[in-house]
Amino acid sequence: MKPKYDGQSVLRNPLNGWVMYAPRNADDTYWDIEYFVPALGKKVKVIDYASACYVRTSWSSLNPSGGVYAWNNPSSKIGKLLKGAQKRGLPIALRIVVDGRDQGQNTPKFVFDQGAKYYLENENHPDRQTPYPQDAVFRKYYSKFITALAQEFNDPEKTSFIDAYGLGKWGEAHYVVYEDPKTATPESTEKIKEETLEWVTNLYAKAFTEVPLVINYHPLGRASRKLGSCKSKQRTLIG
Structure with a gap:
């Protein structure tokens, strides 16, 4: 066989290449973004070279009220972005953020209305609530949301990968709040941390069986070492 040489086309390999980093409020002009590339001597459209559209967004933007999901709403900005890709x-x-300390209401208000316990870092910003990830009410509604998310996006044709953690500031495991810092002890925090890691990764692994799962996790002692002992064949945990 003598394949025809092609030095121009971009081969989009799974989990390789560049991603378009999409803000949650992107409009349709987002797809027209261009950058000047000196090596080519011209501007190029980013989407022509991208392997995936990476969306880091809030749980509340995707699930603003009980049973309501943005991907089913063609008029929502985040829904338009997902459909546009x-x-x-x-x-x-996708990475789903629940921590509210820096960005506001990242967990839907209805979850707190149902009694989910939370930490409030600054009383001057009452909408910046951060749920405790071991809280039963939080887990009930978050599990329901992840299940619904998987029903839509557990498909390698439309999804490159899913972040299987999402806790902490910006969903990056920065300073995850497991207990009220005023009463927390190192021993209790470590216990909750390890159990929470098992819970959240198991939740994603059960829901997403067809697409890679990744995780951004800091070297925070015992819980981080548990990554090496995960037995589920459905997990791809990348530190």
């Missing part, structure tokens, strides 16, 4: 044949990648 699908229409252009670009798989998406």
Whole structure:
């Protein structure tokens, strides 16, 4: 066989290449972003070289009220963004943020209305609530949300990868709040940390069976070492 040489086309390999980093409030002009590339001597459209559209967004933006999901709402900005990627044949990648200390209401208000316990770092910002990840009410509604998310995005044709953690500041495991810092002890925090890691990764692994799962996790002692002993064949945990 003598394949025809092609030095121009971009081969989009799974989990390789560049991603378009999409803000949650992106509009349709987002797809027209161009950058000047000196080596080419011209501007190029980013989407022509991207392997995935990476969306780091809040739980509240995707699930603003009970049973309501943005991907089913063609008029929502985040819904348009997700559908726009699908229409252009670009798989998406998702990280869901729940921590509210820096960005506001990242966990839907209805979860707190149902009694989920939370930490409030600054009383001057009452909407910046951060749920305790071991709280039963939080877990009930978060599990329901992740299950619904998987029903839509557990598909390698439309999804590049899913972040299987998402706790802490910006969903990056920065300073995860497991207990009220005023009463927490190192021993109790370590115990909750390890149990929470097992819970959240098991939740994602059970829901997402067809797409890679990744995790951004800091070297915080015992819990981080548990990553090496995960037995589920459905997990791909990348530190």
